[in-house]
Amino acid sequence: MSATIHRLGGGPAPSLDPMMALVAQDMNLVNAVILDRMQSEIPLIPELAGHLIAGGGKRMRPMLTLAAARLLNYPGTRHHRLAAAVEFIHTATLLHDDVVDSSDLRRGRRTANIIWGNPASVLVGDFLFSKSFELMVESESLKxxxxxxxxxxxxxxxxxxxLTAVRRLDLGEERYLDIIGAKTAALFAAACRIAAVVAERSEAEELALDAYGRNLGIAFQLVDDAIDYVSDAGTMGKDAGDDFREGKMTLPVILAYARGDEAARAFWKDAISGHRNSDADFAEAIKLVQASRSVDxxxxxxxxxxQRAIDSLGIFANGTAKDAMVEAVEFAVARAY
Incomplete structure (x- = not known):
C-alpha cells in the first residue's frame, strides 16, 4: 500500500528536516565539490556565483539525488559529483531567469543581475553550465x-x-503544464533518475524515480504559482505579484480568466497586456483569483x-529514506498553507 498526502489538512506540519538529516553527510561532500568547482582566477565568477549559491536555498534538487541514492542503498560516491552538477544547472538557470524576468529579488536578497548587471549574470551562468558538464563527464556514466x-x-x-507565452490570454492549461513540466519538473526528474543509473539499478526503478521527481516538480511549481497570489515577498523570497506584473499566464490566472464574468475578463485582458500593473491592480487580481477559487x-x-509522486515510490522498500522522500512531497505541497 502506498503512502498518501495525509497531513495537509491537519497534524504536524511536514518538513524537509528528515530528508536533510538523511543526506547531511553526503551533502557536506557535495557542498565541498560545489565550493571547489565554482572557483576561478577571475574573482567576479566565484563572487557572483557564491552570492546565489550561498543565498539560503534548500538545495532540494541535489538533495533528491542523494536521497534517491540512499533509497537504493548505493554505497559509492559517484553521485556526489552528479548532485553538484544538478545544483550548478539549477543555479545557472536562475541566473539566466532573473535576467530574462528583470527580477529584483531572489530568496529575499537582491538578484545578481541587479548587483553586477545582466552581462555578468549571463556569463557566470554559462560558466556554471560548463562546470556542470565537466562534473557529469567525471562521473564516468554516459547514461x-x-x-x-x-x-x-x-x-x-x-x-x-x-517566454513566447507571456501576455498570451489564449494560453491553456495543457500548454502551461508543458511549460512547467519542462522548466521545473525536468531537472527534478533527472536529479532522481541519475541515482538509479550510478547505482546500476533496473529500468523500472529508474523510471519510478523519474516519475517521482517529475510529479514532485510539477506539484512544486503549481504551489509556487499559487503562492504568488496568496503570499508576500518574505514568504516567497521574491516580490509579491512578480508573475502578475510580468504578464505570466500561470494556472491561477488561466482558471480565473476562464471562469470570469465580462468585467473580470476585461480586467485580465488589460492586466495581462501590461496596462494594469499597479499595487491596486494586483490587489484586484488577488480578489478575482480567490473569488473564482482558482488558487484552491x-x-x-x-x-x-x-500523490502521484508518492505513489511512484511504491516499488521501493519501506524505510527511513522512503519516509523522508514522502515527507518532502508533503512539504512541497504544504508550503502554501
Missing part, C-alpha cells in the same frame, strides 16, 4: 550525462516556451501530482 544534458536542453526549451483548484492539482 547520466545523457539524462542531465537532455534535461538542460528541455529546461531551455521550457523557458523559451514560457491550483493547489488541488498540486496535491494530485504530489
Amino acid at each position: 547520466a550525462l545523457h539524462i542531465l544534458s537532455n534535461a538542460s536542453a528541455v529546461i531551455a526549451e521550457g523557458e523559451v516556451n514560457q 483548484d491550483t493547489l488541488a492539482r498540486a496535491r494530485h501530482y504530489g
Whole structure:
C-alpha cells in the first residue's frame, strides 16, 4: 500500500528536516565539490556565483539525488559529483531567469543581475553550465550525462516556451503544464533518475524515480504559482505579484480568466497586456483569483501530482529514506498553507 498526502489538512506540519538529516553527510561532500568547482582566477565568477549559491536555498534538487541514492542503498560516491552538477544547472538557470524576468529579488536578497548587471549574470551562468558538464563527464556514466544534458536542453526549451507565452490570454492549461513540466519538473526528474543509473539499478526503478521527481516538480511549481497570489515577498523570497506584473499566464490566472464574468475578463485582458500593473491592480487580481477559487483548484492539482509522486515510490522498500522522500512531497505541497 502506498503512502498518501495525509497531513495537509491537519497534524504536524511536514518538513524537509528528515530528508536533510538523511543526506547531511553526503551533502557536506557535495557542498565541498560545489565550493571547489565554482572557483576561478577571475574573482567576479566565484563572487557572483557564491552570492546565489550561498543565498539560503534548500538545495532540494541535489538533495533528491542523494536521497534517491540512499533509497537504493548505493554505497559509492559517484553521485556526489552528479548532485553538484544538478545544483550548478539549477543555479545557472536562475541566473539566466532573473535576467530574462528583470527580477529584483531572489530568496529575499537582491538578484545578481541587479548587483553586477545582466552581462555578468549571463556569463557566470554559462560558466556554471560548463562546470556542470565537466562534473557529469567525471562521473564516468554516459547514461547520466545523457539524462542531465537532455534535461538542460528541455529546461531551455521550457523557458523559451514560457517566454513566447507571456501576455498570451489564449494560453491553456495543457500548454502551461508543458511549460512547467519542462522548466521545473525536468531537472527534478533527472536529479532522481541519475541515482538509479550510478547505482546500476533496473529500468523500472529508474523510471519510478523519474516519475517521482517529475510529479514532485510539477506539484512544486503549481504551489509556487499559487503562492504568488496568496503570499508576500518574505514568504516567497521574491516580490509579491512578480508573475502578475510580468504578464505570466500561470494556472491561477488561466482558471480565473476562464471562469470570469465580462468585467473580470476585461480586467485580465488589460492586466495581462501590461496596462494594469499597479499595487491596486494586483490587489484586484488577488480578489478575482480567490473569488473564482482558482488558487484552491491550483493547489488541488498540486496535491494530485504530489500523490502521484508518492505513489511512484511504491516499488521501493519501506524505510527511513522512503519516509523522508514522502515527507518532502508533503512539504512541497504544504508550503502554501
